Amino acid sequence: MKCSASLCGLAYLALPIVLPAMVGAIAPAAVSDAYAEDRVDSTTTWYQERRKGNLGGLTVVHPQFDIGVDVGENTTLDLGYSADAVSGATAAVYSTDAVSSATTFKDLRHAANTGITFYGSRSTLSISGNIGTERDYNSIGVGVSAKIDLPGKNTALALSYNHGFDQVCDFDNGMATALERRPLTGQQACKKKSMLLGEDVKDDSIWRDLSLDATQATITQNLSPSVVAQVGLFGQVIRGFQSNPYRRVRVSGVEAQEHLPNVRGRVALMARVNKYLPEIKSAMHAMFRGYTDTWGVNSVTVGLGYSQYFGNSLLLRTNARIYQQSEATFFKDAFFYETEGSAGEYFTGDRELGAIRNIVGGMKFSYIKFDEDGGNVLGVFDEVSFNLKGEVYLLDELPADPIEDNREGIDRQFLSSGQAVDAFTLQLGMLFRY
């Protein structure tokens, strides 16, 4: 898709808003009932990825903790915290042999979020904020979302908007051209005035702005007593520094910091359906998502799932998902960057901008306890649930350029393991409602 950056930006943001507006104006909220509830929710996810070389893999531990408290009959206040502890091997240079030059890294990111939700009899309105901080990245986000059930309560419309004010620490390259730019090495100060505001240090490190605007609209529809479907449209515009400041790309013998466009517009269309099977107390799930962006990445996702109750308290869900994307227009396999140069002004060593296929499969066990007579669990809670989930990932990197012309191949241009299963997650969650 080609159009000017500003025109594309408006189009990508406007689509999810214009479409629901065609449905009709949102009805005014009726007399409110009490829907707010108290809850404590905690989940920890362990992600482990295999990598080539003898520096180990990639490990991410992601704890999340959220609490929701009634502050009135129709209002809930939410507070949350999450973190990412990341460590492992990383490729320092995108080249035909990224394995030999790989290094190790560690990082720790903290994030907090808060929100307030107002409930009506057929509608909700939420306002939220979030912050995130790590040594070389700051983020501040605000958002608003609204949801309403149309009369008859078989159709629900939801609309949301989020804006992010991010900052990325970069090496101070001054007026260097794209192929002269040097990467961040971890030795730079990345100084901060406060937890969330960076401070430039001349000839050392500077903070670059990154602005994110995202909107999403969904329509959820009861199709029958046992079938519900949802269609959603997502649009996002990202403006600012989007390169990985640590990553170098070998272009015609020069190892320069990767150089990405400053504007990216994204659109995704999603459709999913759930079908209940009352005879065997189970449900089937299906989803489809199509995605495109102004960098030329196009993707399709198809997912299937199945949920089965065993008695009243045990629930098993299985899921499978296949995803395939095309490469960004300026992406090349490393051999061609080295021998031909870049495809224009931009060049990247980001695996996620190449041509890839990702297959995910998993299972989730849940133990759910509530008192069917309306009493309390453990004398305190309305409901208690424990969840254990595991998923495996099979990632294939596909050639972006004619493989028959690539004398070095693509097997070592990324650190991906090349094994059948290259990553897995384990997730443990607990939820208490009271």
Add this chain to the structure above:
Amino acid sequence: MFFACVLATGFLLGACGKQAVRASEKEFLADRIMQFDADGQETAADEHILSNREGSSGGRGTGGGGCGCN
């Protein structure tokens, strides 16, 4: 893409008036396994992982809605 959205919306809304589900028929729709994104933290964690492994982001939907079971 835009016209596909219009058609999808029209299809969904065309069903709502003619085949409306009565309140007494919503027992199964109210079940947790019929809710989209019932586990918000699981959804957020999955999005976090996938957006770092894949070049696309967003469009994974919003939770709840449509049951009208309250």
